[in-house]
Amino acid sequence: MGASLRLILGDQLTLSLPIIQQADKQNDVLLLAEVNEEATYVKHHKKKLVLLFSAMRHFAQTLKDEGYVVRYRYFDDEDNQGSLLNEVKKTLQDNASLRRVLVTEPGEYRLLKSMHQWPQQLGTSVEILDDPRFYASLEDFKEWAKARKSLRMEFFYREMRKKHQILMEQGEPAGGKWNYDASNRKAMPAHIYPPEPTKFEPDAITQEVIKLVKKYFDDHFGNIGSFHYAVTREQALQVLNEFIEQRLPDFGKYQDAMRHNMPWLFHSHISFYLNCGLLTPREVIQQAESAWHAGEAPLNSVEGFIRQILGWREYVRGFYWHSMPTLQNDNFFNAKRDLPELFWSGHTNMNCLRQCIQDTKNHAYAHHIQRLMVIGNFSLLCELSPRQVQNWFLLVYADAYEWVELPNVAGMILYADGGNLASKPYIASGSYINKMSDYCKNCGYSVTKKTGEDACPFNYLYWRFVDSHHDKLKHNPRMGLVFKSFEKMSQQKIDTVRSDSAAFLDKLSKNEEI
Ligand SMILES: Cc1cc2nc3c(=O)[nH]c(=O)nc-3n(C[C@H](O)[C@H](O)[C@H](O)COP(=O)(O)OP(=O)(O)OC[C@H]3O[C@@H](n4cnc5c(N)ncnc54)[C@H](O)[C@@H]3O)c2cc1C
Numbered sequence: 001m002g003a004s005l006r007l008i009l010g011d012q013l014t015l016s017l018p019i020i021q022q023a024d025k026q027n028d029v030l031l032l033a034e035v036n037e038e039a040t041y042v043k044h045h046k047k048k049l050v051l052l053f054s055a056m057r058h059f060a061q062t063l064k065d066e067g068y069v070v071r072y073r074y075f076d077d078e079d080n081q082g083s084l085l086n087e088v089k090k091t092l093q094d095n096a097s098l099r100r101v102l103v104t105e106p107g108e109y110r111l112l113k114s115m116h117q118w119p120q121q122l123g124t125s126v127e128i129l130d131d132p133r134f135y136a137s138l139e140d141f142k143e144w145a146k147a148r149k150s151l152r153m154e155f156f157y158r159e160m161r162k163k164h165q166i167l168m169e170q171g172e173p174a175g176g177k178w179n180y181d182a183s184n185r186k187a188m189p190a191h192i193y194p195p196e197p198t199k200f201e202p203d204a205i206t207q208e209v210i211k212l213v214k215k216y217f218d219d220h221f222g223n224i225g226s227f228h229y230a231v232t233r234e235q236a237l238q239v240l241n242e243f244i245e246q247r248l249p250d251f252g253k254y255q256d257a258m259r260h261n262m263p264w265l266f267h268s269h270i271s272f273y274l275n276c277g278l279l280t281p282r283e284v285i286q287q288a289e290s291a292w293h294a295g296e297a298p299l300n301s302v303e304g305f306i307r308q309i310l311g312w313r314e315y316v317r318g319f320y321w322h323s324m325p326t327l328q329n330d331n332f333f334n335a336k337r338d339l340p341e342l343f344w345s346g347h348t349n350m351n352c353l354r355q356c357i358q359d360t361k362n363h364a365y366a367h368h369i370q371r372l373m374v375i376g377n378f379s380l381l382c383e384l385s386p387r388q389v390q391n392w393f394l395l396v397y398a399d400a401y402e403w404v405e406l407p408n409v410a411g412m413i414l415y416a417d418g419g420n421l422a423s424k425p426y427i428a429s430g431s432y433i434n435k436m437s438d439y440c441k442n443c444g445y446s447v448t449k450k451t452g453e454d455a456c457p458f459n460y461l462y463w464r465f466v467d468s469h470h471d472k473l474k475h476n477p478r479m480g481l482v483f484k485s486f487e488k489m490s491q492q493k494i495d496t497v498r499s500d501s502a503a504f505l506d507k508l509s510k511n512e513e514i
Pocket residue numbers: 266267268269270271272274275305308309312313314316366367368369371372376393397399400401404405408409412413
C-alpha cells in the first residue's frame with residue numbers, strides 16, 4: 001500500500017481516532033496545519049483561534065511524544081500554503097514515499113465536498129474515514145429518520161438510551177421517567193453563587209499563539225484578554241472532573257437560569273473540548289452516570305445533562321448531515337432584515353441582549369438559554385436574515401462548528417426549516433426573561449409594560465410575530481393557545497403592537513440606538 005499522509009483536522013485532536021491508532025509510526029506522516037482558509041472563511045472569535053491553534057500545537061507535541069512522525073505547519077511559516085489542500089499537496093511533494101492520503105470525515109459539508117475533489121486535484125487516492133467519536137453513526141441517524149414523518153429529538157434520545165443502556169434499569173428509564181424537566185429549569189435565587197469556572201494560566205505555547213492571533217487576526221470579533229481555557233487533554237479532563245464534583249448536582253435545577261455578569265453558572269463549559277476532540281462524549285457520559293450511581297449527583301441533574309449530549313448533541317449532528325445542503329438556505333418566514341450593528345458592538349439599552357452579547361464578546365461563550373431565549377428569540381422576532389445569523393453564531397462561539405451551530409440556528413432558534421427540528425417557534429415575551437434572570441432589574445425598558453416607548457420590546461414584538469405569521473402557523477397544534485389569546489386582543493391593542501413594533505424595527509434597521 002505504501003506509506004500514507006494522515007491529515008488531522010483542528011477538531012480531531014483525539015488520540016484514539018483510527019487515523020492515528022492505525023498509523024505506521026516508522027513511515028506514515030501525521031499532518032496538522034494552521035491555514036488561513038480555515039481560520040478566515042468566517043472571522044472566528046480571537047479566543048476560538050487561540051484555543052484551537054494552541055490545542056493543535058499541544059496535541060502535535062503529544063503525538064511526537066507517542067513516537068509518531070508529525071509535520072506541523074505554523075500559521076506564520078514562510079511557505080505556509082494557506083489551505084489544507086495545498087498543505088497536503090506540498091507534503092506529498094516533499095515526501096516521495098507517501099502514496100495515499102487519509103483523513104477522518106470533517107464536520108462540515110463545505111469541507112467534505114471539497115475533499116471529494118481532492119483525488120483528482122492531488123492525483124492520489126484519498127480515503128475518508130468515519131468519525132467513531134459519536135454514539136450514532138450517520139447511517140444510524142439515516143435509518144432512524146427514514147421511518148419517521150417528524151424528527152423529534154425526544155424520540156431519538158430514548159432510542160439512544162435504550163441502545164447504549166445509559167440510565168436504564170431492567171429495560172426502563174432510571175427512576176421511571178425519561179425526562180425530569182419538571183424538577184429542573186428553576187430561576188436561581190440571588191443568594192446562590194456558583195463555583196468559579198476552572199481556569200488555566202496560558203503557558204509558553206499559548207502565549208506565543210496569543211501574540212500570533214493579535215498580530216494576524218486583530219480585525220476578528222471578540223476580546224482576547226484573560227484567556228484561561230484548557231488547551232490539553234489533561235486540562236480538559238480537569239474541567240470535566242471539577243464540573244462533575246462541583247456543579248453537576250445543581251446543573252438541572254439552574255440549567256435555564258441567567259444572571260447579570262455571570263455567564264458560567266452551573267454549566268459544564270466542556271463544549272469547547274468535546275467539539276475539538278480533547279474530551280469524548282463517552283467518557284463525559286460515563287462520569288456523569290457514575291456520579292449518580294455513587295449518590296454524588298441527583299437523577300434530575302444527571303439525566304438533564306446526559307440528554308444534552310446523548311440527545312441534543314448526537315441528534316443535531318445527524319440532523320445536519322440529513323438536512324444539508326438545503327438547511328443553510330431555508331427561510332420559512334422569508335426573514336430579510338440585516339444583522340444590526342449591535343450584534344458586534346453589544347451597544348443597546350436592552351440589558352438582556354447587552355449582557356449576552358458582551359459575554360459572547362468577552363468569552364466566546366454564552367450558555368444555552370442566553371443563545372436560545374435572548375439572542376435567538378430576538379433574531380426570530382426581528383426577522384433577521386437566517387444566513388447572517390448563522391454566520392454570526394458560527395464565528396462568535398469557541399464551540400461553533402457548522403454541524404452543531406447550523407441546526408441550532410436554522411432549526412431551533414429561527415424555525416427557518418419550517419419545523420423539521422422544532423415543534424414550534426421558540427418565541428417568548430419579556431416575562432420569560434424576567435422569570436429566568438435578573439436582567440430586567442437593570443434595563444432601560446420596563447418588562448411589565450406591554451406597549452409604549454419604554455415597554456420591553458420583546459412584549460410587543462412577540463405579538464407582532466404572532467399577528468404576522470398567523471397563516472403560516474395556524475395549523476400548528478402547539479400554537480393553538482397563543483392564537484386563542486391573540487384573538488381576544490382588542491383591535492386598538494393590536495394597532496398599538498403593530499405601530500410600536502414598526503417604529504422599533506425601523507430604528508433597528510437604521511442601526512439607531514435601541
Ligand atoms: C442558537 C444556538 C447556537 C448554538 N451553537 C452551538 C455551537 O456552535 N456549538 C455547540 O457545541 N453548541 C451550540 N449550541 C448548544 C449549547 O448552547 C452549547 O452546547 C452550550 O451552551 C455549551 O456550553 P456548556 O458546555 O457549558 O454546555 P452545558 O449546558 O453544560 O451542556 C453540556 C453539553 O451538552 C451539549 N449540548 C447542549 N445543548 C446542545 C445543543 N442544543 N446542541 C448540541 N449540543 C448541545 C454540549 O456539548 C454541551 O457541552 C447552540 C445553541 C443555540 C440555541
